Structures are given as C-alpha cells and as structure tokens.
Amino acid sequence: MRYDVTLAISPAMAVWPGDPPVTAEHLDVGTVRVSRWCLGSHAGTHVDAPRHFSAGPGTVDALDPDALIGPCRLLHLPDVPRVTAAALAAHPLAGVSRLLLRTRTSEHWRRAPHVFPEDFVGLDPSAARLLRDLGVQLVGIDSLSIEAPPITGEVHTTLLGANIILLEGLALAAVPPGDYTLLCAPLKLQGADGAPARVFLEG
C-alpha cells in the first residue's frame, strides 16, 4: 500500500501567515501547455533545512537522501492540543529514526485545505528535547509549523540545531498509525532554507 501524503499546491492553498502566496501563470504556446509557478520555500508539504534558523551550511539541497528515505513510525495523536514530551513518551519510540505525527490538523486539511488552521497542533520545547535526545534523524507533522504557539523558535532551533530534518504540512488523515517506509523528496533548491516536497508512505 502506498499513500501520497502531500498537500496539492495551488494558488488557493493556505500558507503560513506572512509567507508568499502561491501563484500560477499559464504560458501556453499553440497546443503546448507550460506554466510558471511562484511559491515560498515553506509552501504546503515541505522540508525545513537547518539553514531555516542558522547561517550554517545546512541547505535543503545538501540534506542526506539516506535521512529522507527509510523506515518511519507514524503516531496518531487525535486529542492532543499540544505535543509534550509526556504525550510522546506514552508511545513506543525505541529505535525510531524518523517519527511522523498525525494530529487533528490532518482532519483540517481534509475538510478545508484553503483555510489556515488557527488551532494547529505543534510540539512544545519538552517534546523537541525528547526527540533530540532520542537521536531521531527526521520529525514530521501535519501542521505547517512543527512548533506550537507561542513560537519563540526554541523548538525549531532545538531540532534543526541537532541536524534533525523537519517535515511539515503532511496530509495524514487517511493513514493509520504504524510503521512505514518514508519517501521524502524535497525539491532540490540550491542553497535554500527549505523546499516544498513530494512525500509518500509505503507499508
């Protein structure tokens, strides 16, 4: 079974407040259809590279494909308004190198992908520290930010500072919790802080 867990990219999609909107322009020549798309590096389903929060060398095109692709565990946290270390520790996490979190935000995307989810679910700093200490390579979530409000940057810097890849804006409503193979394919934007990605789960 293969799941496409990617939000469709369109000018109508919700983006992070203040981020550039998606635009599409059709440049057809005769019977040949070509289009031009403008989008932010954090539009829709996307990867945050370390450079999102630091001036270092960790750009999105330099991320290790072997971290982007491989076994992952998907947890379903339907009733959690904010992901804490305690909420994570209620689940078996030993040996997990890629962790994906399905929250109520996935239901929001299924119902209203064009509306920004004001009540999105993110991690608090205790959850970020737990995942850093577990030594995961990648953390994914359905919300457009892995960090719960108030966003101080602490969750991002805790994780990105440990070279943990962040995957945000996943569409997980149709996927039961369990173990899968993650295929995370960010656009190879040279020198960028992040990139929209196409993401599949197999298992």
Add this chain to the structure above:
Amino acid sequence: MRYDVTLAISPAMAVWPGDPPVTAEHLDVGTVRVSRWCLGSHAGTHVDAPRHFSAGPGTVDALDPDALIGPCRLLHLPDVPRVTAAALAAHPLAGVSRLLLRTRTSEHWRRAPHVFPEDFVGLDPSAARLLRDLGVQLVGIDSLSIEAPPITGEVHTTLLGANIILLEGLALAAVPPGDYTLLCAPLKLQGADGAPARVFLEG
C-alpha cells in the same frame, strides 16, 4: 546504493529556450530564513504529464504514484546523436515498464549545468513508436526534451497520447547502466502540465 539523479535548481541553471528563468528571492525575517522561488513547470529535472500536449484530464498531480515508483532499466547510449528504434532494439527491453536513457547530455550537465546543451540527444518518432508498442509506463532521459530536433511534437504526442509519463533533465553521468528502483517525485502542482521533480535511483 542510492543515486540522486536530480539537477540542482538555481537562477543560473539552463532552461529550455523561451521557458521562464528560475528566480530566487530571500525574505529573511530576523534570524529566520525564508525564500520565494519562481520556476517553469519544465525547469530542470521534471515530469511531462499528458496535459503538456492535450486539453485532457492528465495533469501532473493526477499521475499514478505506482507508475512513478518502481523497477526501471537504465541504458547508456554514449555515442548516439539521436535515439532511433534501431538504437533501442539493440538492448534487451522485454518486460521493462520504466526506461531511462543516459546519453552524452548527462556529461554536458556534469561539465556545464548553466549552459543549454545545443547538441542534446532525443528520440526520433520511430523510437517513440517502439516504446509505445512495448507498453512502457514511463520514459526518462537526461536531455530537457525527450524529442530530438526538429521538434514537431510527434514524439511527445506519441508517448503522452499513450499515457506514458515523460521524465526529462535527469543527471545520470555517475550512474552505470543496469536495473534500479526509480523514485520519481514530481511536485504536486494542481492542474499542471508538468512539474519539477526530485528523482532517486536505488539499486
């Protein structure tokens, strides 16, 4: 072994003559780095969907993931200025559902990714008919067009008209010929004629 066979996307990269150039704009807010990218649907390593040459429903976001991911065969045709049916028929193709062609264009990308390869290698109509009749699901090549000059559209319409996915602009210089698993992940651009893709080969 996993190969990243994707051209890096940057404002300096070569694009098809007449296609929109790639632009990147940095929109940093304090210590947070965000960027805005504009690019054509056929920039760099990319997928052509049937809609590229028809008004039908075959948009890039509707392509079957099971056609984009799976076993493939890579042929190396270093001395072929134009891929004909005879050039393909010199290789074993029985049972191949995804075929990738490494030509001298891959060497060009390794040497000069910012220069459009005027002498790029493409298929002639006889090769397109052969692949259509073989029933492949996907054909990939390193050149930005699968069709050799003079481009009349016949190669594209022969293949796209049979719902064969085209994958163009691959960076194959480092990959020996043989059998691999293709992971082809086009951006999920809603209603689009094609999309930039991140592509890996495993094997």
